[in-house]
Amino acid sequence: MSERNCFIAITDSQECLQWLGQSLRDEGDLIPADSPSTERVIQLADAIGASIVFVQLNPADYRQEALLIEGIIAAKPLLPVIVVADAFDQNLLLTVMRLGARDFIKSGSRASEVVAEVKRLIPRDGGLQSTQSDQHGKITAVVSARPGSDSPMLALHLALAIQETEPTLLLDLGVPHGDAMLYLGLTSSYSFIDAIRSLRRIDSTLIQTGFGRHKSGLTVLSMPEDSWTGAQFTAADVCVLLRSLRRHFSRIVLNLGGMVDSNFLLLLLGNVDQIVLLVEQSVPSCRQNMQLIKHLREEKVSLTNTGVVVDHYLSKMPPDAESIAQSFGLPLLSTLSSSGMARLATMNSGESMFELSPNDPYSISVRKLAEKLVNGQATPAVKKPGLLHKLVTAITAMQEKA
Template identity: 35%
Template sequence: MRTFLACTSQESDISWLQGALSEMGHVLRVGQRLDALFALIEATGATLVFVGMDRNNMSSQCALIESLLEAKPLLAVVVIGDGFDNELVIAAMRAGAKDFITAGLRSSEVSGLVRRITDRLPALPVRREQGRLILLVGNQPDADAALVAAHLALRMQRPDQRTLLVDLGVPTAESLDVLGLEPSFVFSDAVRNLRRIDRSLIDSAFVAHDSGLRVLPAGPGDGRLEHYSSSELFLLTATLRQNFEHVVMNLIGQPDSEMLRNFVAQADRVCWYVDPSVSCCRRNLELLSQWRVDGVKLEHAQLLVDRYYTSVAPAAKVLARTFEMPLLAALPASAELRLRARNQRGTFFQLAPRDALTRAVGELATALAPGAPTKRPGGLLRRLAGGWS
């Protein structure tokens, strides 16, 4: 899907553009700092930028357009403003804007205009290949989501498949207890050091599990996603995907926000995480219904049912029909194994390699990241190999 950048301070402009262009891609709000804009254009491959314009800031907004086009002549700029203000329209066109639209214009007219402009633009060079972004999303805080996310990431991690677990779920940093790690570098540090993140910083600052898995958890004060800007989070995610083959991100319990929706738009796979309880399903259905009304694209989302008992209704397939979403997996409850993994800080793979939950997590990892091993070597081979962590 395409990404369109919108440099506007009006929340209503963002909502209107997202609704109008939902079939074509997603809209990312950006600030007016040129260095951040250029970085986002590189990261997203965006070819069209919307710029809000008004009488009070007309000079600085025109200067922004001119600077953008001077540095990126293949870029197209469309201005949003009062179409009845001739002076504003003329100033925008002189600055180099391709077109001028009035906020609230009908969706069909906006999408038609954008399609005509983008179809005429020359093809840009292919961007550097990025790793897969896999999200766990759900409307109810759940400590078991971190347990599942950590084991998925562990199974995906291999010497030739570098994997990162980003744990922003609620409760905070639960995966650290699961993996027995104590980080000194957390998510807010990564945002602050966005321009410096490279392989060297990752290897020296990101905490590592014995398996080689890297973990970037939320810090004590990191809190909600709305503490950050959409552009910061997009750039950080793009940078991380350039340095890892797989990025598994736990977002369970994060409240609905523009930032959360942008993560979903960026992702390759979205695991909609629920348990079979009525209360959990009700909360998640409320969020899902709102997203569908707002035009959030969820073709890449599948239902992940956790703590599932085959003998207790509702059945996993019934839940999938209720959510109108393909069933990805139903993970067995295996309550004893989960408790042992937490208290002993051991993995499912170490504690009970033949348990139904262990096997299900391995199969799920393979479904999400083809090439990930589903099980360990057995018998003599396993003893010779010394087991896997």
């Protein structure tokens, strides 16, 4: 999971959420609880490996919050609870401490004070949550700024290659929706949105009966093909679902191709272990993906375990793959051939390239990439950005001036 800490905020005040979020921006991710019930907060804390829970009190009447704090501490005595209020008197302070809260903070306090308190309460070794996350499946995300067939094609073949050695889930959330299912010749009435709506029912039986299943044994869960803009779910829902899926699969391959400038994308990438950036050997593709990587860095998404894969690669044409990877400030993981006829056959037949064209350069390269990702081989040192980076930067600057 993400190396950043996760904090839960229990408050109805958007002003309080904004203040806490800005104060803790460099320390971790703040996730608002979607329900002030003890059961839901504990479920969310387990799902995201929460480091601290912030509970805002109304000094005039805090009976409900007091019961909530008692419930949280009874269920998870090692999880620190910090109380937030606009003002504190002696009676309120005594009550808060008797409930078991570790400390209190006044609303609107300086960010440095909030950060100092958080650092005091979080163990230097990362606490119990970090060791627990290591026991669950690993998530590898395929991202690209450009929608199309390349991302689902790579994601599904990575998943198929890994499935040969470990139980694997292909989570296809990219744009356009549902392409991976079509490429594999699968149909399923159960979607990612359905899984969000039935969080408490996610178990082996539901996975076996509701999720798509390829003959190789690969499990597939996709966004519905029709519009899902009306679907209502929270950040907490997504975190809980990913946590549940990690328990059932050793590996999850997550297709996020075509998703840009989205809080949903940031949320998902904050919960993955590896990121594969898929780019083409062209200035437009590099330009758009550089903007995506810049956005992720600005939003402090960890790119520690991120590498570049250059698709439709022609070794005799500039720029070369190493130069492209250097332009992103990321290591090169692999190159993939165009293999146009083999890809088209897969898209139209419902059979994978491993079945139709096992000796195709694309198939061979994806298998090697899957092995590298699973084994966690060390990535080479990243060289300084080269000429391609300067070229793309110059083109972007000219377009912005225009």
